[in-house]
Amino acid sequence: MKILIIGGVAGGATAAARLRRLSEENEIIIFEKGEQVSFANCGLPYHIGGVIEERSKLLLHTPTSLKTRFNLDVRVFNEVLKINKEAKTVEVSNLITKETYTESYDKLLLSPGAEPFRPNIPGINSNKIMTLRNVADMDRIIAKTKDLKNIAVVGGGFIGLEVAENLVEKGLNVTVIELGNQVMAPVDYEFAKMVQHHAAAKNLNILVNTGVEAFEEKGNEIELKLNNGTTILADAVVFAIGVKPENALAKSAGLDLGVTGGITVDDFMQTSDSNIYAVGDAVEVSHYINQAKVLIPLAWPANRQGRIVADNITRGNKISYKGTLGTSIIKFFDLTVAATGLNEKLLKRYNIPYRTVTVTRGNHASYYPGATNIVLKMNFGEDGTIYGAQALGQEGVDKRIDVIATAIKGNLTIYDLQEIEIAYAPPYNSAKDPVNILGYVAENMLNDDVRFINYDQLDDYLLNENAVLIDVRSKTEFENGAIPNAINMDVDTLRDNLDFFDKNKKYVIYCQIGLRGYLAQRILRNHNIYSVNLNGGYGLWKPLNS
Amino acid sequence: MKILIIGGVAGGATAAARLRRLSEENEIIIFEKGEQVSFANCGLPYHIGGVIEERSKLLLHTPTSLKTRFNLDVRVFNEVLKINKEAKTVEVSNLITKETYTESYDKLLLSPGAEPFRPNIPGINSNKIMTLRNVADMDRIIAKTKDLKNIAVVGGGFIGLEVAENLVEKGLNVTVIELGNQVMAPVDYEFAKMVQHHAAAKNLNILVNTGVEAFEEKGNEIELKLNNGTTILADAVVFAIGVKPENALAKSAGLDLGVTGGITVDDFMQTSDSNIYAVGDAVEVSHYINQAKVLIPLAWPANRQGRIVADNITRGNKISYKGTLGTSIIKFFDLTVAATGLNEKLLKRYNIPYRTVTVTRGNHASYYPGATNIVLKMNFGEDGTIYGAQALGQEGVDKRIDVIATAIKGNLTIYDLQEIEIAYAPPYNSAKDPVNILGYVAENMLNDDVRFINYDQLDDYLLNENAVLIDVRSKTEFENGAIPNAINMDVDTLRDNLDFFDKNKKYVIYCQIGLRGYLAQRILRNHNIYSVNLNGGYGLWKPLNS
Missing domain, CATH: 3.50.50.60 (FAD/NAD(P)-binding domain)
Incomplete structure (x- = not known):
């Protein structure tokens, strides 16, 4: 069997290795338009920051090592221009020799990934604006930021924040500009707020609710015109507002695309053409929780899908992909x-x-x-x-x-x-x-054994219910900072002060993290006094209100 | 309702706090024969070693703080001598005043724990031999080992090893004596071997397959007569060969005991008397995997059971305990x-x-x-x-x-x-x-895609199958140490050397950890050459054979 793989990182590389382990006989060719295959893309920001000192550590395999170990025919700087699914061929351009040639396949795997989204903002094509997708991009960011001082990072997602953290650690002044009302989309607002506080403590400037309307080069600098009417000047810009699936090849071949723009695949990672599979950031997946159609460009799913496809190609469609949960993590200072x-x-x-x-x-x-x-x-x-x-x-x-x-x-x-x-x-x-x-x-x-209100319901609750706010921490904690208008009554004194409470009133209880507040609520509840507990306590309320 | 709890650590303390949260009205009395309730028993070894600097940190609650916060009547130095389950009373001795009194109950919870096992070895009662169960024991070990040099720890279980590690970290010479063929019972032999190698590197001496037949004081020292005919001298001994459930009270009250000697409880943690519950190290549990009756004295089950009992006492038997998996962990250097x-x-x-x-x-x-x-x-x-x-x-x-x-x-x-x-x-x-x-x-x-043999099958397999041992690591790795009689053939050269292999022979493949071995086996397999892979590779074989 002759198997072609388009894209030699993550899912494509995983599939290739597994395909070889399952059979010595198949011919396996990997086309990669970039210089590297099987590089550690999640490690790129850390070489920018110098945490990963040696660039070579990011290059997990070379075409030669993949040939030696897995007998793979890896063709870097070879871009697939066109898929002819009826003829089962692809048209390939050798980007070095500029020659074009055709390869036939029995099975084709698309693992083209996703590319940084670059909307049509005036000035976006300035060469002071960089994105980060591969080793060449990384090299460019390192070279270009070498003697600079002020960097603007547009986009507060994982890549933007990882790059920003690493540039700060290198001693640069960095401003992150995020259009949404929070950074780090996978977490909710209150978590993002805590992240933003931590950034401030590390001298990383984050602007939320802020968009860039235009870029303009000014001498050695670049000016960002923001949607709040102000501007900021930077020496360079890293643009990381998100990625979009590389679907052009699939689209031109007439493969189905999903509502999200990702390549449509079934449970076996098969596209609308039964000889073509697709994996990784380019495919539309079902969310594991509710089967919604989503794009979740992460490394774990790409690797899992690559393995599944190798098995399904070699042994027939037997293993299904069960959807993506979107588990994600970031180190941030x-x-x-x-x-x-x-x-x-x-x-x-x-x-x-x-x-x-x-x-x-x-x-x-x-x-x-x-x-x-x-x-x-x-x-x-x-x-x-x-x-x-x-x-x-x-x-x-x-x-x-x-x-x-x-x-x-x-x-x-x-x-x-x-x-x-x-x-x-x-x-x-x-x-x-x-x-x-x-x-x-x-x-x-x-069980209704504890009643909570969330931080964003507190003000309305106090107003609408005419409720009384009780801080059940110690006097010392209370005096070191409390929610305005709270009355301090240490949980340990509550049983002696039950007369204070009016059974016709409602009380909002809070402590530092919710533990003493819970006990306080239980004490009141067992005496028929109505109270609700502030979810997360003062510890969560504080960063949201400062 | 009046609820009595015997034993104020772990399960007993957890139950008491939850009982109070569920109701302000119940009268809750905790009897503890020792000085402390709710202390951090898992932390004791770390105060011996000075890792936890302040002794007070181990005392999570005092009778006073439990009174203030949870309105609990905590009676330390009060030992329950007898349970009269028909009359629903207990007879209690105040160990300070020596007075005896009776308390009635509606529900009784037994959380007596387990005591260090001390078999009837000659000399076992020497006061140079100490055990570690509570804060007083810890204080004694710290005081007694203060100016000493050589300590013998009898028993290579978690407590023995944690104490040994902490004493070594304090600069003492420590020998651990273990009767079985390995330390750390929860793991298998090869893992224990790795632990023993690590101990050696840290200058902790571990003797396995070694029992103590007698202790004899010799001046300021104590001599341990070992079952291999030798003796060792130590300044003091910590005896930690295991624990046995404190079942005397339950037994004398006529409650059912299990085959293991633990108190019998049903799924609701109820003993054979419906007004008496029991939790923690003293009860016999079902193993989660196969429902075998076992004793698993660990903190997590005790806490879980304590919580369940509080709910079942307050709200009727609704929550069942599903058995113990025995998840355990130890830091060891x-x-x-x-x-x-x-x-x-x-x-x-x-x-x-x-x-x-x-x-x-x-x-x-x-x-x-x-x-x-x-x-x-x-x-x-x-x-x-x-x-x-x-x-x-x-x-x-x-x-x-x-x-x-x-x-x-x-x-x-x-x-x-x-x-x-x-x-x-x-x-x-x-x-x-x-x-x-x-x-x-x-x-x-x-799927039979890979075939393994384990380290303990290797010698027999090579002999019985007349198999050939192949080391597929690099030449350098091979030359730095290999399994005797292995032939080196780098996995990356395998495809070029297929002629070497005889389709009528069997091969045992190994690499460092099993990854390259797996690929090698797949290559051979796909060429109809029979091989098995050594589970865990040279990395696992080495500590087992040195």
């Missing part, structure tokens, strides 16, 4: 931020009713040195279905999100989260994991 | 070692047929600085059922074991492991998690 499944923004967009719970707990036993807090949020349904989770902290964030992603794949509910028997010793955890706690609190909510 | 479910030893004991797979992978992307290897083993059934897993490494071990423990709770199979969509960015993982890889390799095994 001292923080780790991660998410899986559907966030509140998406749940609202899809009209899925949900509840949300936020807990703050140590990454490990508080009495063991070095404990730091994780803020962990989960969105779930009335029936206990887990829709998604988000986490932020310094250590142990990845573990909790991976556990929840696993729980979702196991169809575990919020009740089951309580029963996840984690590995506990003081350096690693507490005897109740934050994930267990999420399950407990979520059940308390569904 | 630079290593983390963790396990969940059934290991090979237990699978053999229970006559459960199983397969086993071991993979070695980086904790995160190899090109990102600081990557270290994790050795990850999984035992599974022919139908893909996951029975258990073990992991060892420096970073990220806890994450993988927690993910697998979650997968087990979700009834995920080895096929599903492939689909766990983990959070990937270079500082946290590779685009294929080691857990994904476990699933892939296990499927390859079940």
Whole structure:
């Protein structure tokens, strides 16, 4: 069998290696229009910052090593111009010799990836504006920013923020400009706010709700005209507002495209032509939670799909791809931020009713040195279905999100989260994991054992319900900063002060993270006093209001 | 309702707090024969070593703080001597005043824990021999080892090793004496071997297959007569060969005990008397995997059970305990070692047929600085059922074991492991998690795409099958150390040397961790040459043979 693969990174490279392991006989040719195959694209920002010191470490394989080890025919600087699906051939241009030639195939795999989105803004073609997709782009950013001082990064997504962090670590002045009302789309607003506070502490300037209307070169600098009427000057711009699937080849070949513009594939990753498969950032996938058609350009799905396609090509369509959960993670200075499944923004967009719970707990036993807090949020349904989770902290964030992603794949509910028997010793955890706690609190909510309001409901609730705000932390904590108009009553004194409370009034309780607030609410509740607890406590409210 | 709780640590303390949150009205009395309630027992070894500097950090609550916050009546130094289940009373001795009194109950919770096992060895009662169960024991060990030099730790379980590590870190000479053929029972032999090698590198002396037949004080020292005819001298001994459930009170009250000696409880944690519940190290539980009756004295189950009992007492028996998986973890110098479910030893004991797979992978992307290897083993059934897993490494071990423990709770199979969509960015993982890889390799095994033999089958296989051993690593790696009688043939040269292979012979292939070995086997297989792959590669074979 003769198998052609278009695109030699992530999904394409994975498929090729697996295809070879499954058969020594197939002829496998990889066409890559760039210089490199099988490079570590997720590592690019870290070489810009010097964290990954050696550029060569990013080049996981070369055409020669792929030939030697896997007997693959890898053709870099070879761009496929056209697919003739009836004839089962492709037309290829050798970008070095400028020659064009035809290759036939039995099976064709499209793994073209996605390209940085560059809208038609005046001045966008300035060579002071760079994007980051491959090793050549990375080299260009390193070379161009070498002796510069002020860099503007347009786009506050993962790539924008990773590049920004790395440039700051190199000592540059960086401003991130984000059109939306928050950075880091996979997490909800309050998490993005915490990220933005952390950025400020690291001297990274982030402007949200800010768009670029035009670029204009001014001598050695470039001016960004912003949609708020102001301008900023930079020495160079990294443009990273997102990516769009490379669908041109598929489209011109007459393959079906989805509503998102991604290449349409079935469960076996087969396109509308049965001899052509497609994987990675270029395909439209079903979201694992609700089967919505989405583009989720991440490395894990690309690799998984590549493996599946290799099996399906070699052994017939037997393995199906079950959809993408969108688990993602970013290191951002001292923080780790991660998410899986559907966030509140998406749940609202899809009209899925949900509840949300936020807990703050140590990454490990508080009495063991070095404990730091994780803020962990989960969105779930009335029936206990887990829709998604988000986490932020310094250590142990990845573990909790991976556990929840696993729980979702196991169809575990919020009740089951309580029963996840984690590995506990003081350096690693507490005897109740934050994930267990999420399950407990979520059940308390569904049982109406605890009532929450979210940070964005607080002001309206206080006004509309004429409610009284009670801070149940210690006097010292209260005096160090509290929500305006709160009355301080330490949870430990509550039982002695029940006379204070009016059974005809409503109370909003908060503490630092929600734990003492929960106990306070239980005490009041057991005395028939109505209260609601502020989700996430003062710890979450503070960054949202400063 | 009046609720009495015997034992104020872990399960008992958790139950008490939850009982109060569920109702302000119940009278709750905790009897604790020791000085402290709600102390951090898993933290004790770390204060011995000075890692946890402040002793006060281990005291999570005092009777006073429990009174203030939860309105609990906590009676330390109060030992319950007898339960009269017909009269629903307990007889209590105040160990300070020596007075005895009676308390009645509506519901009684037994959370007495487990006590260090001290077999009847001559000399065992020397006051140079100490055990570690509570804060007083810890204080004694710290005081007694203060100016000493040579300590013997009898027992190579988690407590013995944690104490040994901490004493070594303080600069003492420590010898661990273990009767079995390995330390750390939750993991299998090859993992224990790696642990023992690490101990040696840290100047901790471990003797396995070694029992103590007698202790004898010799001046300021104590002599241990070993079962191999030799003796060793130490300044003090920490005795930690295991624990046994505190069942005396339950037994004398006529409550049913299980085959293991643990208190019998039903799914609702109710003993044979419907007014008496029991939790924690004192109860016999069902193993989550095969429902075998077992004692698994760990903190997570105790806390989970405590929570369940509080709900069941307050709201009627509604929540069932689903059994214990036995997920456990230990920090041991630079290593983390963790396990969940059934290991090979237990699978053999229970006559459960199983397969086993071991993979070695980086904790995160190899090109990102600081990557270290994790050795990850999984035992599974022919139908893909996951029975258990073990992991060892420096970073990220806890994450993988927690993910697998979650997968087990979700009834995920080895096929599903492939689909766990983990959070990937270079500082946290590779685009294929080691857990994904476990699933892939296990499927390859079940599909007969790869054939393994284990380290303990190698010698027999080579002999009985007259097989040829091939090292497919590079020449340099081979020359730096290889398995005796192996022939070196770099995987990358295999396709050029197919003539070397005899289709009537069998070959054993190995590389460093199994990855190149797998590819080599696939190449040979696709050319009709029979080979098996050495599970875990040279990396696993080496510590087992040195």
